[in-house]
Amino acid sequence: MLKLLKIRSNLSDTTLLAVRVLIATAIGLSFSYVLFTLIGQNEFLVRIYWVVIAIASVSASSSTNVIYTRAKYIIMFCILGTSFGSAILFLIQKDIHGDFYFLTVAILCIIGLCLNMYTAFLNYATSVFFIHIYIVMFFGLLESWSKYTFLARVLCILIGTSSIVLVTYLTRGRKFLHIVVKEMEDSYLRLKNIVENIDNTISNREIMPLIERSIKLNDLLYDAKYEFLSKENYRECKRVLLLMDELLLSLRSYRVLDLKRENYAPDLYKDMNEYTREKIKRNFKNITIRYQRLTKKG
Numbered sequence: 001m002l003k004l005l006k007i008r009s010n011l012s013d014t015t016l017l018a019v020r021v022l023i024a025t026a027i028g029l030s031f032s033y034v035l036f037t038l039i040g041q042n043e044f045l046v047r048i049y050w051v052v053i054a055i056a057s058v059s060a061s062s063s064t065n066v067i068y069t070r071a072k073y074i075i076m077f078c079i080l081g082t083s084f085g086s087a088i089l090f091l092i093q094k095d096i097h098g099d100f101y102f103l104t105v106a107i108l109c110i111i112g113l114c115l116n117m118y119t120a121f122l123n124y125a126t127s128v129f130f131i132h133i134y135i136v137m138f139f140g141l142l143e144s145w146s147k148y149t150f151l152a153r154v155l156c157i158l159i160g161t162s163s164i165v166l167v168t169y170l171t172r173g174r175k176f177l178h179i180v181v182k183e184m185e186d187s188y189l190r191l192k193n194i195v196e197n198i199d200n201t202i203s204n205r206e207i208m209p210l211i212e213r214s215i216k217l218n219d220l221l222y223d224a225k226y227e228f229l230s231k232e233n234y235r236e237c238k239r240v241l242l243l244m245d246e247l248l249l250s251l252r253s254y255r256v257l258d259l260k261r262e263n264y265a266p267d268l269y270k271d272m273n274e275y276t277r278e279k280i281k282r283n284f285k286n287i288t289i290r291y292q293r294l295t296k297k298g
């Protein structure tokens with residue numbers, strides 16, 4: 001296992017993803033072949049390629065969190081979409097016959113595909129739901145769809161997603177976590193420098209890069225969610241980032257207040273200026289406490 005982790009750390013993201021898919025495919029196909037052979041379901045063996053499709057659908061990134069999230073959505077909405085589509089198709093097969101049957105199923109097939117394409121970039125989970133309705137109708141139109149096909153679809157999706165999740169878990173590293181730690185340290189030091197020189201004029205040149213870095217850090221934290229040693233460390237890191245965002249808002253307000261000082265009475269401006277500076281210092285003090293606690297835990 002140590003050798004595996006060492007090799008994993010030296011691989012690029014694309015190579016790591018390809019290796020994961022290869023291993024997961026071998027595991028998934030082997031397991032499903034043995035399982036379907038033992039239970040004597042030849043119809044299941046014909047659909048064994050669905051395992052590979054499930055693995056490919058989940059493998060959108062080398063991020064462990066992305067893999068887990070997509071796997072969860074695919075399993076849940078595969079079952080929901082396939083069940084819903086199967087129920088509708090079975091009702092149609094029972095009550096409608098002849099050319100009108102093919103016309104009805106074809107219309108539902110087109111609707112399912114269009115809704116899948118429409119929701120693909122809006123909500124991934126919803127698109128998974130509609131693509132399974134489309135698949136059910138497609139098979140009902142051109143081939144056949146029975147309870148055995150339904151079970152084969154669900155089992156293959158479960159086996160495929162479980163395989164890639166297992167391989168991802170065993171080969172997970174701490175790449176994104178290392179980036180988060182480095183970026184957070186840099187942001188903390190920059191904020192410290194600004195707060196220590198708060199009496200001087202704060203420029204947008206100092207604030208804007210930190211705002212951009214904050215957005216980047218939140219994205220990286222999402223990818224690094226399962227790389228933390230514990231959930232408490234992850235939550236503590238998230239709290240530090242939230243406090244940093246709050247401090248950046250206060251610094252931005254302080255900057256705007258300084259630019260519009262001529263719009264306020266001298267006494268009012270002085271009070272607002274002192275209040276904002278004290279708030280900034282309190283915010284940074286809270287950040288320092290939590291940041292030091294987090295670094296000691298790490």
